[in-house]
Amino acid sequence: MPKGSNKRSPVAIRARIRILHGDDIAIGPGKAELLEFVRKTGSIAEAAKRMGMSYMRAWTLIKTMNACFKEPLVEAVRGGRAHGGATLTETGRQALRLYQQMESDCLKSTTARWKELRSLLRG
Amino acid sequence: MPKGSNKRSPVAIRARIRILHGDDIAIGPGKAELLEFVRKTGSIAEAAKRMGMSYMRAWTLIKTMNACFKEPLVEAVRGGRAHGGATLTETGRQALRLYQQMESDCLKSTTARWKELRSLLRG
16 A cells, blocks of 8 residues: 555644542543443443453443542443443533543643644654 | 541542654653753753663653654754763754643643532542
8 A cells, every 4th residue: 555545644632631539540531431331331241342341340440430439420220131231320420521521621722732733743 | 657647638630641643652741751851951861860761761762752753852962971961952842842831721721620520529
């Protein structure tokens, strides 16, 4: 494949916000993505699958989040589907929304300087 | 030590910006810190030492940065001290300043929502 056939610029900006709680990350990019998949799929097992992680790993991440916040972010849905349905609590929805807004606010705030910095980069 | 003697809140926010250039990071938290130490100390060897990394590692990071930008960010100072003095070029100073401002703009932009999110956290 000729090199020139890839017209995408090689340059991109990535902003990552992490909320630390002692030695734990209360919420960060991975945990927010997991919450988003639980919200969309209503299932921890399905959310784990979409993220390519084990159920146990997803459950551990959720346990950490639940312990960092005053109220749990994810709760089991009684009478739900096999493997246990799950849903975001009101606190979970709020935390996810605030986190996503912070990420987006952060990127927006860098626009002018990112344009300037970008002009110094090759490609 | 009684647990209550640590009065610091366990909660903190961390925002990290990375500028990607193909598969490389053109500048991110580690490379920016390295540039800052080169600026302060005028020496790659001393900057590497302060960051607890080998000279070779620091040099590799600098080579990557220099290759991602149109102009090098760090240049050797001729007639400098042993191990080679080094200094930031005009482009290096600009890139570091813009990166640091973007980090600080990002954090500022999250203030109101961070306060809201923080109120949901324990501790």
